[in-house]
Amino acid sequence: AAIASCRANDEPIEIERGWxxxxxGQDLKRVRNVKPLWSKFGTVVGVALGGLDMWTNQLFGFSFFGTLKHGLTDAQSLEPAAQHKKIDYPKPDGVLTFDRLSSVFLSNTNHEEDQPIHLQVKNPELQRTSELDVFAGPSTRYCPAGVYEWVEKDGKPVFVINAQNCVHCKTCDIKDPNQNINWVPPQGGEGPVYPNM
Ligand code: SF4
Incomplete structure (x- = not known):
């Protein structure tokens, strides 16, 4: 309907101001320096400074620190799997925690079978040599909808993208360590039925 009334080139600038x-938005502004202070000064000093900063923001709308930056992007902050111990996550109990696919089902996400590709992997070889071999396939864990899988085919790992499950959170675009995944808006507003969530 928006396109029919010649609004196809509208920019959603009011969303930014609105949130x-x-x-x-106001809550997030008050806590904006907590994580950068924590990273910079460590747990004891950083958390104490974060507390002080939240109080001055809350009481006086003022911060001694202005607005601090995080230093690294989410993608840059990921470290090779060899530097860490594997985490064994407990299985969902169906009471407080739930498996991803049943949550995707509840989101009522819907895409045409022949949708244009909206999750674009720029360099498939890099995905294998780095995302899988170096970082142990984080996409299989950070994606809340279980879109990405590494499966074995003819003895070789194959990157499978179940694009029809995507809930468009854009995490993959932000978190992929090589910035090798590009999320683009899906066709025609496809995705979760947000009013039902
Ligand atoms: S946008 Fe979110 S839900 Fe969709 S594939 Fe990326 S991480 Fe998964």
Whole structure:
């Protein structure tokens, strides 16, 4: 309908202003320095400074630190799997924790079978040599909808993308260690049925 009324080139600039002025935006502004302070000064000093900063923001709308940066992007902060111990996550109990695919089902996400590709892997070989071999396939864990899988085919790992499950959180675009996955908007507003969530 928006396209029919010649609004195809509208830019959603009011969304940015809207969320920043909302209660959520104001809350996030007050806590913006907590993680950068924690990373910079360690747990004891950093958390104490973070507490002080939240109080001055809350009481006076003021921060001694201005707005600190995180230093690294999410993608840059990922370290090779060899530097860490594998985490064995407990299985969902169906009471407080749930498996991803039943949550995707509840989101009522819907895409045409022949949808244009909206999750684009720029360099498939890099995905294998780095995302899998170096970082142990984080996409299989960070994606909340279980879209990405590494499966074995003819003795070789194959990167499978179940694009029809995507809930468009854009995590893959942000977190892929090589910035090798490009999320683009799906066709025609396809995705989760947000009003039902
Ligand atoms: S946008 Fe979110 S839900 Fe979709 S594939 Fe990326 S991480 Fe998964």
């Amino acid at each position: 920043r002025d909302s209660a959520i």
